[in-house]
Amino acid sequence: MGKHAILSPSGADRWMTCPGSVSLSQGRPNPDSSYSAEGSDLHELGAVCLDEGTHAKEYIGQVVLASGVPLEGEGSRSGTVITEDRAAAVQVWLDLIRSYEGLGGSLLIESKVRLTWLTNEPDAEGTLDAAILRTDPELIIADAKYGMGEEVEVVGNRQLMIYAASLLEQHQLWEEYTTVRLVICQPRITTAPKEHVIRIEDLRAFCLEVKKAAIRVDAEPHVLVPSTKACRWCLAKSICPALTKVVEETMLEGLEATDATPPIPVARVTAAVAKFDPTKLAAAMDKTDLFEMFIKAVRAEVERRLLANEQIPGYKLVQGKRGNRKWIDSAEVETMLKSFRMTTEEIFDLSLISPTTAEKRLAKSHPIRWQKVAGMIIQSDGALSVAPEADKRPAISIEAPTFGLTVVLPEDGSDLV
Numbered sequence: 180m181g182k183h184a185i186l187s188p189s190g191a192d193r194w195m196t197c198p199g200s201v202s203l204s205q206g207r208p209n210p211d212s213s214y215s216a217e218g219s220d221l222h223e224l225g226a227v228c229l230d231e232g233t234h235a236k237e238y239i240g241q242v243v244l245a246s247g248v249p250l251e252g253e254g255s256r257s258g259t260v261i262t263e264d265r266a267a268a269v270q271v272w273l274d275l276i277r278s279y280e281g282l283g284g285s286l287l288i289e290s291k292v293r294l295t296w297l298t299n300e301p302d303a304e305g306t307l308d309a310a311i312l313r314t315d316p317e318l319i320i321a322d323a324k325y326g327m328g329e330e331v332e333v334v335g336n337r338q339l340m341i342y343a344a345s346l347l348e349q350h351q352l353w354e355e356y357t358t359v360r361l362v363i364c365q366p367r368i369t370t371a372p373k374e375h376v377i378r379i380e381d382l383r384a385f386c387l388e389v390k391k392a393a394i395r396v397d398a399e400p401h402v403l404v405p406s407t408k409a410c411r412w413c414l415a416k417s418i419c420p421a422l423t424k425v426v427e428e429t430m431l432e433g434l435e436a437t438d439a440t441p442p443i444p445v446a447r448v449t450a451a452v453a454k455f456d457p458t459k460l461a462a463a464m465d466k467t468d469l470f471e472m473f474i475k476a477v478r479a480e481v482e483r484r485l486l487a488n489e490q491i492p493g494y495k496l497v498q499g500k501r502g503n504r505k506w507i508d509s510a511e512v513e514t515m516l517k518s519f520r521m522t523t524e525e526i527f528d529l530s531l532i533s534p535t536t537a538e539k540r541l542a543k544s545h546p547i548r549w550q551k552v553a554g555m556i557i558q559s560d561g562a563l564s565v566a567p568e569a570d571k572r573p574a575i576s577i578e579a580p581t582f583g584l585t586v587v588l589p590e591d592g593s594d595l596v
């Protein structure tokens with residue numbers, strides 16, 4: 180029986196670039212564990228639906244527990260209640276996997292793959308969401324991500340490549356395929372799956388990188404290499420000396436030596452940053468994701484320790500703002516208000532449905548009505564925001580400000596005096 184891998188495919192972006200993260204994050208609490216639990220439960224629902232040939236919406240209102248079967252009723256804290264939104268997300272995954280049925284070959288769902296051959300970790304294994312062992316020379320490896328936050332990149336996705344290689348190794352199928360199609364389905368971000376095809380020889384070359392990185396984890400357990408990709412999901416962020424150093428150095432870099440003595444007022448930092456030249460500003464901007472991750476991790480760690488009744492000098496827990504008032508029993512209140520002879524309009528807040536709800540209710544069942552009502556929707560442009568040069572969206576050019584003055588050029592082409 181295998182065990183969950185420490186050098187896991189999902190953590191490969193971290194441990195392949197920061198070998199010291201493995202020992203530093205051992206035993207650290209996972210603040211995002213509730214989201215991962217929800218993801219595991221939704222994967223479980225997907226597997227049940229594929230196994231039983233059912234639609235995800237049939238499970239709305241039930242509780243699903245990973246590695247268990249759906250339980251009747253609501254209210255359990257040890258599983259995930261299937262809501263309309265969750266069922267819709269799982270259904271996107273089911274539709275994708277079922278669309279592969281016509282391709283021939285065999286389908287593997289939630290299949291265990293051994294990882295020891297690649298990472299040398301005894302008994303380590305991982306679970307791939309879906310693989311389609313096609314009869315033509317292309318293997319398909321698909322992964323469902325139920326998070327709502329960040330879009331996962333499919334190109335160069337180490338997790339999927341490790342699964343693909345381990346599956347080929349385990350079933351001795353290296354010679355059967357010439358390419359592997361990597362597929363990521365993130366239904367809560369976009370309903371369109373993202374795909375990338377890699378050649379088998381490139382996958383083999385990647386396996387050598389994985390093997391070298393796994394050796395480094397043993398050989399260099401104290402080498403810490405911060406980067407946005409590595410640190411993003413690292414459990415050691417709040418205690419990592421290397422990450423703290425990057426944050427401190429970048430913060431202090433812009434300050435004159437005499438200004439850098441704590442406590443440093445915000446105005447002094449702002450004034451220092453305002454003097455950065457473009458190169459220095461870009462270098463600092465490159466590290467802002469790291470800063471934000473570090474700050475978030477430190478806040479979460481302080482809260483966790485205070486909740487565990489540990490002392491953090493200068494900090495304490497206080498009661499926050501009270502929550503919104505709500506009825507204990509809505510039906511009872513409704514009956515009482517009616518007994519006061521209040522009208523329906525007085526009792527209920529009626530509001531018009533949103534374009535999103537209208538689309539859900541009309542687009543498929545009444546497309547002509549939907550077309551009519553869709554013409555009555557306006558949508559404002561997104562606000563301008565800063566993105567890296569590599570971002571796929573086109574750059575917006577801004578005209579130089581004229582500070583409210585109208586520029587008038589002399590007709591004869593001479594300079595204005």
Ligand code: SF4
Pocket residue numbers: 193197199200203403404405406409410413414415416419420421422
């Ligand atoms: S926070 Fe970043 S640098 Fe520190 S151990 Fe984790 S991955 Fe490595």
